[in-house]
Amino acid sequence: MTLAQLDRLERSWAEPRGLVAALTTVDHKRIGVRYLLTASVFFLLGGVEALVLRLQLAGPNRRLLSPEAYNQLFSMHGITMIFLFVTPMLSGFGNYFVPLQIGARDMAFPRLNAFSYWVFLASGLFIYSSLVLGIAPDAGWFAYAPLSTTSPGLNLDFYGLGLILLAISTTAGAVNFIVTMARLRAPGMSLNRMPLFCWSVLATSLSVVFALPALTLDCLFLELQRKWGFHFFDSAHGGNTLLWQHLFWIFGHPDVYIIFLPAVGIVSTIIPVFSQRPMVARTWSILAIMATAFLGFGVWVHHMFAVGLPQLTMTFFAAASMTIALPAGIQVFAWLATIITGRPVMKTPFLYIVGFIVVFVIGGLSGVMFAVIPFDQQITDSYFVVAHFHYVLFGGAVFPIIAALHYWLPKMSGRLFDERVGRAGFWLIFLGFNLTFFPMHISGLLGMPRRVYTYPAGEGWGLLNLLSTIGAFVLAFGLVVMAANLAWSLVAGAPAGENPWNANTLEWTTSSPPPSYNFPVTPAVRSADPAWDHAAREDDRERLRDGMLVFPDGHETAGTTELGGDLDEVLRMPEGSGWPLALAVSLAVVVTGLIASSNIAAALGIVCCIVALAGWHWRTPEGRAA
Amino acid sequence: VNATTAPIEAPLPLSGIGSRPSGWWGMILLIATEATLFLLLIASYLYLRNETKGPWPPAPFPDPGIVKPLGVTLLVVVSILPLGWARRRMLVGASGRARLGIALALVLGVAFLVLQWLLVRESLRTVTPRDNAYGSIYYTIIGVHFVHVAAGVLGLGWALLRTPRFTPERHLTLRVISLYWTFVVVISAVVFLTLYLVPRG
Numbered sequence: 001m002t003l004a005q006l007d008r009l010e011r012s013w014a015e016p017r018g019l020v021a022a023l024t025t026v027d028h029k030r031i032g033v034r035y036l037l038t039a040s041v042f043f044l045l046g047g048v049e050a051l052v053l054r055l056q057l058a059g060p061n062r063r064l065l066s067p068e069a070y071n072q073l074f075s076m077h078g079i080t081m082i083f084l085f086v087t088p089m090l091s092g093f094g095n096y097f098v099p100l101q102i103g104a105r106d107m108a109f110p111r112l113n114a115f116s117y118w119v120f121l122a123s124g125l126f127i128y129s130s131l132v133l134g135i136a137p138d139a140g141w142f143a144y145a146p147l148s149t150t151s152p153g154l155n156l157d158f159y160g161l162g163l164i165l166l167a168i169s170t171t172a173g174a175v176n177f178i179v180t181m182a183r184l185r186a187p188g189m190s191l192n193r194m195p196l197f198c199w200s201v202l203a204t205s206l207s208v209v210f211a212l213p214a215l216t217l218d219c220l221f222l223e224l225q226r227k228w229g230f231h232f233f234d235s236a237h238g239g240n241t242l243l244w245q246h247l248f249w250i251f252g253h254p255d256v257y258i259i260f261l262p263a264v265g266i267v268s269t270i271i272p273v274f275s276q277r278p279m280v281a282r283t284w285s286i287l288a289i290m291a292t293a294f295l296g297f298g299v300w301v302h303h304m305f306a307v308g309l310p311q312l313t314m315t316f317f318a319a320a321s322m323t324i325a326l327p328a329g330i331q332v333f334a335w336l337a338t339i340i341t342g343r344p345v346m347k348t349p350f351l352y353i354v355g356f357i358v359v360f361v362i363g364g365l366s367g368v369m370f371a372v373i374p375f376d377q378q379i380t381d382s383y384f385v386v387a388h389f390h391y392v393l394f395g396g397a398v399f400p401i402i403a404a405l406h407y408w409l410p411k412m413s414g415r416l417f418d419e420r421v422g423r424a425g426f427w428l429i430f431l432g433f434n435l436t437f438f439p440m441h442i443s444g445l446l447g448m449p450r451r452v453y454t455y456p457a458g459e460g461w462g463l464l465n466l467l468s469t470i471g472a473f474v475l476a477f478g479l480v481v482m483a484a485n486l487a488w489s490l491v492a493g494a495p496a497g498e499n500p501w502n503a504n505t506l507e508w509t510t511s512s513p514p515p516s517y518n519f520p521v522t523p524a525v526r527s528a529d530p531a532w533d534h535a536a537r538e539d540d541r542e543r544l545r546d547g548m549l550v551f552p553d554g555h556e557t558a559g560t561t562e563l564g565g566d567l568d569e570v571l572r573m574p575e576g577s578g579w580p581l582a583l584a585v586s587l588a589v590v591v592t593g594l595i596a597s598s599n600i601a602a603a604l605g606i607v608c609c610i611v612a613l614a615g616w617h618w619r620t621p622e623g624r625a626a
Numbered sequence: 627v628n629a630t631t632a633p634i635e636a637p638l639p640l641s642g643i644g645s646r647p648s649g650w651w652g653m654i655l656l657i658a659t660e661a662t663l664f665l666l667l668i669a670s671y672l673y674l675r676n677e678t679k680g681p682w683p684p685a686p687f688p689d690p691g692i693v694k695p696l697g698v699t700l701l702v703v704v705s706i707l708p709l710g711w712a713r714r715r716m717l718v719g720a721s722g723r724a725r726l727g728i729a730l731a732l733v734l735g736v737a738f739l740v741l742q743w744l745l746v747r748e749s750l751r752t753v754t755p756r757d758n759a760y761g762s763i764y765y766t767i768i769g770v771h772f773v774h775v776a777a778g779v780l781g782l783g784w785a786l787l788r789t790p791r792f793t794p795e796r797h798l799t800l801r802v803i804s805l806y807w808t809f810v811v812v813i814s815a816v817v818f819l820t821l822y823l824v825p826r827g
Contacts, residue, residue, distance in 0.1 A: 108648045175655040183648050209655055213663035217670070221766070230755050230762035232670070238684055238759035240677050243670060250666070561644040568644045610780065617784075622791045623647050623798030625717075 006520065008552040013105075013517040024576035026110035027516060031117050032096030033412070038121055039089035045128070046080035047479070049073045051472055054436075058469040060457040070453035071138035072155070076131055078141030079159070082259070083166055084124050086397050090262035091116075091173050093404055094201045096412065098177060100507035100514060101195045103186025103523040103530075105557040106573050108179040111580045111616065112172050118584030119169035123162050126591060130158035140451065142252065145233035145244035149225050154595060157226060160219040161591045167216045168587065174205035185560050186506065187549075187567040188525040192286075195505045195528075196279065199286050200265025203293040204258050210297065211254035218247040227597070242307065249300035257296040259393065261289060263400035264331065267353055270407055271335050273503040274350035275342025278529055281334040288327035288334075295324050305376045314373055321371045328364065332357070348422030349501075352403035355430045356395055363391025366441070381451075384444025390437045402429070402482060409486055410500050414512040415493030421485040428478025435471025439464040504529035509537060522549040522558045525565070572621075579616035586612050653802045657809045660774070664813050667770060668820050671763045675824065682825055683760045687753050690764070692822050698741045699818040702775060705734035706811045709782075713804050719794045728786045728800070731807065735779040742772060764821060771817050778803075778810040 015027055025031070053073055056064045065073065095113065099106055107113045130136045137159035139148040148156045181202050185194065194202075222244070224230040231237035233244050272279045279285060301309065301317035335357065344350065366388040370376045379385065410416050443464040448455060455461055499508040508531045510519050521544035526536045543549055551557065555573035560566055586608035593601030675682050683690065712727025746768060755765040781803040788799050 109652065112652075171659055175652055175659075178655055179648050179651045182651055183645060209659045210662050213659055214666055217663060217666050221670075221762075224755075224762065224766065228755070230766070231759040232674075232762050234759065237757075238674065238678055239762070240674060240759070243673060246673070247666065247670070559645065559648075562646070564644075566644060571648070614784070617799075622788070622793070622796040623649055624795060625647070625797045625801045626643075626795065 005547050005550055005552045009517055009520065009550065010515075012552065012554050012556075013515070015516045020578075021576065023581055024114075024578045026106070026114050026574060026576055026580075028095050028099050028107045028110065028113060029412075029514065029516075031113050032092050032094075034117055035088050035092030035095055035120070038117075038124065039085050039092055042080050042084040042124060043089070046077050046085055047476060049077040049080065051476060053077065054469040054472040056453065057455075057465050059466060060455050060459075060462050062454055065453060067453045068138065071451075072131065072134075072136040074451060075137045075140050075143075075159075079127065079137060081393070082141055082255070083163065084127070086259045086393070086401075087170060088120055089401055090201075090204070090259075090397075091120075091170075093197075093266070093401075093408065094177055094262065095173075097408060097507055098180060098198055098201055099184065100510070100518055101198055101505050102181065102184060102189060103506045103519060103525065103558075104180065104184035105518050106184075106555070107176050108183055109176050111574055111577050112176050114577070115580035115584055116169045116173040116176065118581050119165060119172070119587060122584055122588040123165035123169060126165060126588065127158055127162035130155065130162075142248055143222070143244075144248075145222070145241045148222060148244070149233050157223065157595050160223045160226070161595055164216055164219050164223075165587060165591050167212045167219075170208055171212050174208035177201050177205040178209070182562045183559055184557060184571070185565045186523045186525050186530075187558055187560055187565065189530075189560070189565040191563050191565065192283070193525060193528045193530075193565070196268035196282070196285060196289075197262075197265035197505075200261045200263075200268070200289050203289045204261045207254045207258050207261070207293045207296060211251050211258065214247045214251035215255075218244060218251070221247075223594075227594075242304075245304055245307065246300070249303040250297075252303065253300045254293070254296040256392075257293055260396045261293060263356075263397045264289060264292075266400040266404045266407075267335065267356060268331075269505070270349050270353050270403055271338050272342070272529075273407075273501050274345045274347065274353070275338050276345065276502065277338065277342040278504070279334065280337040280341060281330070282528060284330050285334050288330045291327040292324065292331075295320065295327070299324065302371060302376075305370075305373050306380045318371050318373055322368070325368065332361070345501075347501075348417070348419060348426060349403045349407040351423060351426045352399050352406065355426065356399035356403065359391055359395030359399060359430075359433065363388060363395050367392060379444060381449055382444035383440040383448045383450055386450050387437050387440035387444060390440070394433060394437070405486060407501070408507075409489065410493075410496035411507055411512045411514070413490050413493070414496050415489050416496045416500060417485050417489035417493055421481065421488075425478055425482035425485055428481055429475060430478075432471050432473075432475030432478050436468050436475055437471070439467045439471075443468075499531065504532045506530050509540075520544055520550065522551070524549070569624075574620070577616065579612050583609060583612035583616065647798055647801075649798050649802050650805070653805050657806065660809065661813070663770070664816065667763075667767050668816070671767060671820060672824070674759050674763055678760070683764070684758055686757055687760055687764075690822055690825060692826075694745055695818055695822050698738050698745065699814050701734050701738040701741070702814040703811055705731040706808060708734075709804055709807055713800060716792055716797050716800055717794055721789055721792055724792065724800070725786065725789045728782055728789065732779060732782040732786060735775060735782060735807075738775060739772070739779060742768075742775075746772075767817060767821060771813065774810055774813065778807050781806055 015021065015025065015030070052065065053070070056062055056070060095107070135153050135155050135158070137143065137155050139151060139156055143156060143159055181194065181198055221230070221232040225232055225234065231239040233239050233241050235241060268279060268285055299317055299321045301313060302321045305314055366384070370388070406417060406422060443461050446460055448459070448461045496512045498510070498512060501508070506523055507514070509523065521540050523530060523540050524536065527533045530536060549558065551570060555575055556570050557573055558567055559569040559571040561568050586605050589605030589608060590602050593599070593605055678684060708727040708730035712724040712731070715727060716724040753761055755761045785800050785803045792800060
């Protein structure tokens with residue numbers, strides 16, 4: 001490649017600094033970092049809420065929190081962690097690394113990507129404004145009717161409207177991921193060569209497309225009933241409270257996999273790298289990911305075994321729930337076989353993966369116990385459930401997320417963290433986690449119900465709760481050590497180089513941090529482990545010298561066929577735009593108008609939405625139609 | 627070009643003949659999520675009916691009738707004909723006729739919106755969504771459907787505005803909005819079957 005070409009490439013993709021550029025950028029890496037930072041702030045908020053809850057429960061009859069404050073805090077803790085932390089955090093990794101892993105220069109719809117982030121931020125601020133006002137949602141993260149329909153104040157309206165807004169963001173993000181992976185893979189990356197992390201994001205995004213409408217509809221029904229006197233969940237007027245639960249869990253169980261599957265992708269990314277061998281049973285792993293996402297739609301009633309449904313229904317759903325063990329088993333054995341047949345490198349990211357396997361298997365075992373209906377009916381709504389889903393969610397999602405931070409931050413910053421402090425952080429987190437949540441199994445079996453703001457002395461729960469509280473602070477300290485180490489690496493870490501882990505995927509073949517155009521030359525892929533395919537990368541370098549597949553003029557990236565990944569066209573990508581932010585702000589005006597019962601403000605917001613959509617698309621050139 | 631076997635230096639086909647445009651995929655996925663929303667709306671309708679003892683619709687709701695709803699639904703359904711015609715005209719470069727076809731579909735869509743608005747306003751004088759759960763789900767389905775037709779009408783208006791930019795090869799806006807309008811047509815038929823035939827079944 002001539003220097004003039006490189007110069008043109010640099011200029012085409014230059015990312016100016018400054019306020020206007022920050023508000024209009026469509027760079028998937030900047031948006032990915034924003035997702036990660038914003039979600040981390042919500043994790044901090046949700047974590048502080050949890051510590052306050054643990055202080056309240058440290059001993060019997062404590063009066064740190066009023067019952068009302070406790071209800072708001074435990075509801076916000078759940079809402080924050082499920083909706084505002086885990087999914088956006090994984091979207092952040094997806095945004096940053098899916099285009100890099102498939103050898104693209106951006107997402108398929110860069111402006112939609114910016115829009116998704118702004119709407120996520122707006123919904124997070126909207127929901128949290130309720131806590132500032134002291135009127136946060138207080139009916140738990142799944143807000144069962146009739147408690148949620150009859151509770152006074154605006155608390156639950158923040159829940160309903162906030163989640164509808166968030167669903168727009170999540171759905172737009174999912175559509176973007178799917179089209180990106182369908183159309184923007186590097187030439188030669190047929191679908192079966194796509195990295196496992198991308199497969200997991202694909203499965204997750206498909207689940208989002210089909211699962212989120214159930215939550216949106218439920219929240220629409222909730223708002224129509226609360227604000228305009230409709231009767232969906234009101235049995236005195238022909239409604240049915242169970243309609244809420246059905247719709248909620250039709251969304252809610254797939255959402256468990258929406259949270260868990262990207263984490264599976266992270267684990268399947270890190271295990272082959274730190275075992276220094278290709279993934280064992282790669283195709284089976286892909287099938288397991290897709291099967292889990294699909295089966296997740298047929299098991300929702302197992303959240304409702306205690307509500308009095310017909311025996312036949314419950315048996316069907318119990319059997320369906322048990323089939324999930326098949327893909328899960330395939331997945332775990334493929335990981336173990338990869339580790340056993342490889343040469344494991346025990347560094348911090350891998351340590352977190354081992355921690356994940358241990359914790360998640362414990363959570364999985366208590367999960368299988370819930371598929372047994374009589375056991376479920378005995379133990380539901382006790383602290384045993386709290387223990388179970390923290391093992392699944394913290395073990396299944398947070399451990400992989402921390403592993404991914406250690407694994408990918410050197411690519412994003414170009415600097416390495418301190419390995420010894422990294423290990424110390426892991427052990428503090430691992431021990432703190434188990435000290436917090438293992439005793440909850442026992443307090444649950446001893447009969448302690450969940451969601452109580454305090455409990456009497458003399459039940460034998462006091463010591464167990466004290467242990468949980470001590471564990472929570474050890475865990476928090478471990479998280480601070482972990483975060484401090486990563487923050488320190490940003491300023492003083494050793495240079496990471498292109499590929500510090502000798503990893504196998506494309507993001508490790510470009511510089512750390514990657515340039516704004518990701519790759520100077522579009523890589524041509526010939527295997528499922530392209531960074532280990534040195535002959536193909538040498539061919540890339542040769543093409544770079546000849547100026548082939550460089551696309552130096554404008555925001556351009558390779559468009560390939562959906563299945564085969566054959567080079568099909570050069571796609572001209574949009575550049576920065578302020579309209580996505582304008583549309584997000586307009587949507588925020590709509591929900592704010594609705595919560596303030598100002599129909600004029602809401603209508604004005606809708607008009608602004610239409611104007612923003614028109615402005616967004618007016619100058620877009622007409623695309624090919626065939 | 628098969629990049630896995632053929633040399634990558636082969637001339638680049640700039641037309642994109644082997645894949646669907648990204649915008650087409652985006653619209654398919656939007657339709658998938660919207661169709662799921664309607665599926666769940668209809669499932670909720672059937673669930674509430676199933677859990678209700680006695681006649682459906684329950685008092686004070688009268689029989690919802692069939693003639694007027696069928697009439698307005700047909701307005702939307704037949705609009706698929708001029709729109710399909712517009713797309714075929716556009717492919718051969720007859721943009722004047724394409725514009726006429728889009729305009730006809732737009733007029734039919736607007737006619738539906740006006741008549742449906744009047745019908746709903748009339749029925750709200752006697753029975754409302756606050757009367758019982760049947761009214762709630764009935765008017766909610768009507769309302770969500772109305773919003774989707776209105777969005778489609780805005781899309782048709784947008785396509786009409788952009789016809790000067792269309793060429794036989796490049797008119798993705800028309801293709802994508804036709805796709806959405808086809809979805810609206812199918813959903814209109816499904817909503818009609820649910821709301822007006824289920825009470826008779």
